[in-house]
Amino acid sequence: MLTLTPDERRALRAQAHTLKPVVMIAQNGLTDAVLKEIELALSSHELIKVRVFDAEREQRDEWLNSACESLNAAPIQRIGNILVLYRPNPELHAAPAAKPPVRKATTKPSAGKPVPTRSSPAKPVPGRRGIARNAKVSAFKPRGR
Numbered sequence: 001m002l003t004l005t006p007d008e009r010r011a012l013r014a015q016a017h018t019l020k021p022v023v024m025i026a027q028n029g030l031t032d033a034v035l036k037e038i039e040l041a042l043s044s045h046e047l048i049k050v051r052v053f054d055a056e057r058e059q060r061d062e063w064l065n066s067a068c069e070s071l072n073a074a075p076i077q078r079i080g081n082i083l084v085l086y087r088p089n090p091e092l093h094a095a096p097a098a099k100p101p102v103r104k105a106t107t108k109p110s111a112g113k114p115v116p117t118r119s120s121p122a123k124p125v126p127g128r129r130g131i132a133r134n135a136k137v138s139a140f141k142p143r144g145r
Helices: 006-016 032-045 057-071
Strands: 023-025 047-052 074-079 082-086
Touching: 006 047, 006 074, 006 082, 023 032, 032 047, 032 057, 032 082, 047 057, 057 074, 057 082
Parallel strands: 023 047
Antiparallel strands: 047 082, 074 082
């Protein structure tokens, strides 16, 4: 089982506050399938919450300890029916491999045709929202007083 300092636990509890449970333990308990799901979640997220349904306090503590021992994770906290587990994943923190610089092809525009600098405005479509529906709009005439 992974051990953490109290300061590391406190920081991880703060990060876990906004998380939602990603694995549920129901009436069948901590089965191999549930352990596999916890393993997948830990490998992709590092810090997860697990919700437990229909279990007593001692049973929840036992499941938390057995899951942490079998998956080499650290128990962060248990509040009611929510268990928080942490296991660092070095692949998530690895720096991406440097890509070689891409060389741009140097092409010169042909001398025969001019290169347009911007596109021409679209033609107004009657009946569309935001475009005047009456194409024959006369100049503004003030009302006579």
